[in-house]
Amino acid sequence: MKGRVLVLGGDxxxxxxxxxxxxxxxxxxxxxxxxxxRNWEQEVGVEPLFPIPTLHExxxxxxxxxxNEIELHVGDLTDYRFVESIFQSFRPDAIVHYGEQPSxxxxxxxxxxxxxxxxxxxxxxxxxxxxxxxxxxxSHLVKLGTMGEYGTPDIDIxxxxxxxxxxxxxxxxLYPKTPGSLYHLSKVHDSHNIHFATRIWKLRATDLNQGxxxxxxxxxxxxxxxxxxSFHYDEVFGTALNRFCVxxxxxxxxxxxxxxxxTRGYLNIRDTVQCVELAVKNPADAGELRVYNQFTxxxxxxxxxxxxxxxxxxxxxxxxxxxxxxPRIELEEHYYNAKHSKLxxxxxxxHYLGEELIDSMLEKIERYKERINRNQLVMGVKWSxxxxxxxxxxxxxxxxxxxxxxxxxxxxxxx
Amino acid sequence: MKGRVLVLGGDxxxxxxxxxxxxxxxxxxxxxxxxxxRNWEQEVGVEPLFPIPTLHExxxxxxxxxxNEIELHVGDLTDYRFVESIFQSFRPDAIVHYGEQPSxxxxxxxxxxxxxxxxxxxxxxxxxxxxxxxxxxxSHLVKLGTMGEYGTPDIDIxxxxxxxxxxxxxxxxLYPKTPGSLYHLSKVHDSHNIHFATRIWKLRATDLNQGxxxxxxxxxxxxxxxxxxSFHYDEVFGTALNRFCVxxxxxxxxxxxxxxxxTRGYLNIRDTVQCVELAVKNPADAGELRVYNQFTxxxxxxxxxxxxxxxxxxxxxxxxxxxxxxPRIELEEHYYNAKHSKLxxxxxxxHYLGEELIDSMLEKIERYKERINRNQLVMGVKWSxxxxxxxxxxxxxxxxxxxxxxxxxxxxxxx
Numbered sequence: 128m129k130g131r132v133l134v135l136g137g138d139x140x141x142x143x144x145x146x147x148x149x150x151x152x153x154x155x156x157x158x159x160x161x162x163x164x165r166n167w168e169q170e171v172g173v174e175p176l177f178p179i180p181t182l183h184e185x186x187x188x189x190x191x192x193x194x195n196e197i198e199l200h201v202g203d204l205t206d207y208r209f210v211e212s213i214f215q216s217f218r219p220d221a222i223v224h225y226g227e228q229p230s231x232x233x234x235x236x237x238x239x240x241x242x243x244x245x246x247x248x249x250x251x252x253x254x255x256x257x258x259x260x261x262x263x264x265x266s267h268l269v270k271l272g273t274m275g276e277y278g279t280p281d282i283d284i285x286x287x288x289x290x291x292x293x294x295x296x297x298x299x300x301l302y303p304k305t306p307g308s309l310y311h312l313s314k315v316h317d318s319h320n321i322h323f324a325t326r327i328w329k330l331r332a333t334d335l336n337q338g339x340x341x342x343x344x345x346x347x348x349x350x351x352x353x354x355x356x357s358f359h360y361d362e363v364f365g366t367a368l369n370r371f372c373v374x375x376x377x378x379x380x381x382x383x384x385x386x387x388x389x390t391r392g393y394l395n396i397r398d399t400v401q402c403v404e405l406a407v408k409n410p411a412d413a414g415e416l417r418v419y420n421q422f423t424x425x426x427x428x429x430x431x432x433x434x435x436x437x438x439x440x441x442x443x444x445x446x447x448x449x450x451x452x453x454p455r456i457e458l459e460e461h462y463y464n465a466k467h468s469k470l471x472x473x474x475x476x477x478h479y480l481g482e483e484l485i486d487s488m489l490e491k492i493e494r495y496k497e498r499i500n501r502n503q504l505v506m507g508v509k510w511s512x513x514x515x516x517x518x519x520x521x522x523x524x525x526x527x528x529x530x531x532x533x534x535x536x537x538x539x540x541x542x
Numbered sequence: 543m544k545g546r547v548l549v550l551g552g553d554x555x556x557x558x559x560x561x562x563x564x565x566x567x568x569x570x571x572x573x574x575x576x577x578x579x580r581n582w583e584q585e586v587g588v589e590p591l592f593p594i595p596t597l598h599e600x601x602x603x604x605x606x607x608x609x610n611e612i613e614l615h616v617g618d619l620t621d622y623r624f625v626e627s628i629f630q631s632f633r634p635d636a637i638v639h640y641g642e643q644p645s646x647x648x649x650x651x652x653x654x655x656x657x658x659x660x661x662x663x664x665x666x667x668x669x670x671x672x673x674x675x676x677x678x679x680x681s682h683l684v685k686l687g688t689m690g691e692y693g694t695p696d697i698d699i700x701x702x703x704x705x706x707x708x709x710x711x712x713x714x715x716l717y718p719k720t721p722g723s724l725y726h727l728s729k730v731h732d733s734h735n736i737h738f739a740t741r742i743w744k745l746r747a748t749d750l751n752q753g754x755x756x757x758x759x760x761x762x763x764x765x766x767x768x769x770x771x772s773f774h775y776d777e778v779f780g781t782a783l784n785r786f787c788v789x790x791x792x793x794x795x796x797x798x799x800x801x802x803x804x805t806r807g808y809l810n811i812r813d814t815v816q817c818v819e820l821a822v823k824n825p826a827d828a829g830e831l832r833v834y835n836q837f838t839x840x841x842x843x844x845x846x847x848x849x850x851x852x853x854x855x856x857x858x859x860x861x862x863x864x865x866x867x868x869p870r871i872e873l874e875e876h877y878y879n880a881k882h883s884k885l886x887x888x889x890x891x892x893h894y895l896g897e898e899l900i901d902s903m904l905e906k907i908e909r910y911k912e913r914i915n916r917n918q919l920v921m922g923v924k925w926s927x928x929x930x931x932x933x934x935x936x937x938x939x940x941x942x943x944x945x946x947x948x949x950x951x952x953x954x955x956x957x
Contacts (some may be wrong), residue, residue, distance in 0.1 A: 207653050207654070207657070237672075238622050238668070238669060238672035239622070241668060241672070242622070242665050242668055242669065245664055245665065245668060245731075245735075246661055246664075246665055249660055249661075249664065249731070250657050250660065250661055253653070253656060253657055253660060253724075254653060254657065257652075257653035257656070260927050261927060264927075280713045280715070281711055281712065281713040282706060282708040282709065282711045282712065282713040283708060283709050283711070289706065289708070289718075291697060291704065291706050292707075293697040293698060293704070294697065294698050296696055296697045296698070296877070297696065297697065298695045298696040298697040300695070300718035300720065301718060301720070302718075303704075303715035303716060303717075303718040304734075305715065305716070305737070305741075306734075306738070307742075309668075309735070309738065312731075312734055312735055312738055315731075315734055316660075316664070316727075316730075316731040316734070319719075319721075319727055319730055319731070320660075320724070320727055322720070323721070323724065323727055326720075326871075327722075327871045327925055327926075328926070328927065456741075456742045462711070510742055511742075511743070512675050512676060512679075512743065
């Protein structure tokens with residue numbers, strides 16, 4: 128037994144594969160989710176590409192396939208009593224925290240989704256920190272952040288900290304962040320709160336500033352169709368490469384926003400689970416906030432689209448790459464050089480983005496081609512005040528997650 | 543008519559004097575409050591030193607004394623419909639935002655007060671930003687932040703921004719902040735959200751990183767006893783110099799935390815109202831986040847206590863200065879050099895901390911001596927997990943503000 132790991136957000140695109148991966152490596156794993164993501168999907172009217180069994184069903188399938196047990200807890204991290212009860216019963220050695228609203232476009236729909244995102248993410252994470260402090264002070268938080276927190280500064284992006292010489296003196300700061308959405312800001316707020324908890328309460332934490340993840344499966348999800356992970360290709364929850372692959376299979380143009388010079392770090396979902404395992408295996412010291420930049424390669428959006436086009440053409444498809452109006456407000460040409468050596472030093476063996484990988488994605492997507500809904504590919508959430516999601520949340524919907532939405536606002540999209 | 547100014551948090555220690563000051567200078571002023579602070583006072587069992595009439599009563603008294611009208615709106619900034627309705631009816635040119643939970647110790651009581659503080663402050667401020675974006679895009683936000691956001695870095699604290707040379711390139715960041723409480727973190731989160739709103743939505747904002755304020759009255763509050771402002775001397779809501787003065791009058795020792803080398807920026811409440819007026823008079827450009835460090839002098843806590851002792855002795859009192867165990871986790875000896883020239887450049891005429899000022903405070907406090915409650919002087923909220931407020935919020939209290947507290951947690955203080 129390697130230790131007890133609590134995976135928060137265990138129903139998600141990355142949470143579920145991480146839970147299986149750690150379970151297979153001999154960790155005792157418990158997953159936690161409130162299925163809020165499935166409600167957000169309903170709100171904006173999208174579905175994952177593959178049919179995703181309930182988490183209960185996937186936990187049963189995992190037991191059958193792997194003979195490993197994953198514990199399942201259902202509840203909301205913004206409810207401290209719930210968080211407290213899991214910590215009391217499971218007594219985690221590590222907490223892998225994916226349990227947040229993960230979409231930048233969702234956070235930019237309107238004041239309701241913006242306030243909800245920041246409330247849900249910041250308060251949920253704060254509750255986890257208090258539970259660690261009071262119930263598991265020696266446990267290790269492995270928090271999923273994002274490379275998007277940094278924004279695109281004109282200097283190199285270091286791994287978490289920046290040493291500054293100024294007027295003859297020197298100080299090392301948490302690397303200053305200038306993110307591009309209210310979702311990314313929620314993660315910046317989290318990072319500051321976590322830094323506080325390590326400085327003041329001497330907790331242990333690792334902040335994983337993750338790049339954009341692509342890929343449809345891991346070694347574990349490939350074992351059985353029922354173990355599939357929630358793969359989104361829509362504009363709200365889908366990530367760039369995944370969306371381009373689905374556009375190619377659907378015979379739709381690959382929509383590059385603006386000039387396409389936006390450069391970001393990317394990684395394969397197989398490397399996500401590997402990185403998280405490395406972080407869990409190498410806990411931070413008491414009082415330490417360790418920060419890793421978790422990605423393996425940098426690409427511009429344009430380069431990414433071209434890679435998908437090339438691979439798709441080899442398979443007999445003929446996608447176009449088009450420059451669509453950019454719904455986001457961001458630099459489309461900028462300096463970008465982000466360091467990412469610490470996880471390699473710990474032993475990360477990257478799966479680089481080769482044609483083979485894109486081929487296998489295209490082939491898997493091809494098998495589910497009839498499930499592709501073209502309406503989800505371009506949805507029109509805009510960063511500017513005139514933005515409107517095509518299917519705005521309706522005032523009539525009142526899903527359970529709404530109960531905790533603190534912003535009692537009409538569901539109008541901004542005028 | 544100089545313009546329409548909305549003062550959020552208009553019932554508070556600084557909000558009310560600011561409203562009167564601006565009203566007297568010819569601005570059309572509306573105050574907004576939900577009186578949450580009066581509930582927090584009940585929760586921890588403290589009262590301001592002077593009897594404070596209701597805000598309705600003070601607005602009436604102001605009309606009588608000054609012949610100026612201040613509009614009064616009652617509601618909660620975390621309720622977007624309310625925020626929207628004020629913006630629609632009052633159409634502000636400037637918004638002076640004091641409407642936040644202002645106490646570091648309150649935020650450190652337990653998971654409930656911590657979560658509440660961040661939720662209340664961050665979501666309230668976010669709602670203001672959305673209302674500006676959608677209803678008053680040309681208005682100017684004057685947001686009260688705090689010097690405490692910066693923490694105590696080993697380099698000079700600049701006014702808001704830091705230009706960094708790194709690996710042969712250069713970038714100017716919002717000055718990176720390392721604050722010392724979950725309350726201060728809520729203000730850091732606000733600053734990041736405001737920066738985003740100026741960058742992405744091109745709003746106008748000025749962030750006032752204010753030092754510790756002292757003083758009992760302004761030119762306006764001195765006009766009539768009914769115009770008094772909420773002066774706290776307790777350990778939760780009172781600021782250092784104010785508390786020392788009350789301790790001196792009460793014949794209690796002046797309690798300096800730890801070594802007392804903690805150095806901070808300070809300013810007179812008369813300078814607060816002057817600074818806010820200067821900020822309102824000089825709006826930021828569209829897309830600009832202007833940042834001022836709003837204080838006039840730096841002192842260590844030890845120096846401050848000595849100043850009060852000296853003044854008190856001249857008045858025939860004989861207070862002791864003692865070093866009490868520090869309930870906070872902070873450096874007690876550190877480098878501190880914070881720039882603060884921008885408000886002087888705009889014309890600020892500081893009221894420096896002289897013996898005369900302390901004398902007048904001591905004399906005014908003396909008149910209310912019989913109202914001093916010694917139990918409020920030392921309350922024992924601690925930064926470490928073993929901290930406990932003397933009068934913890936009771937599970938039986940369910941004031942209106944509680945309805946919106948998102949963290950449904952037992953009112954236990956941490957074990």
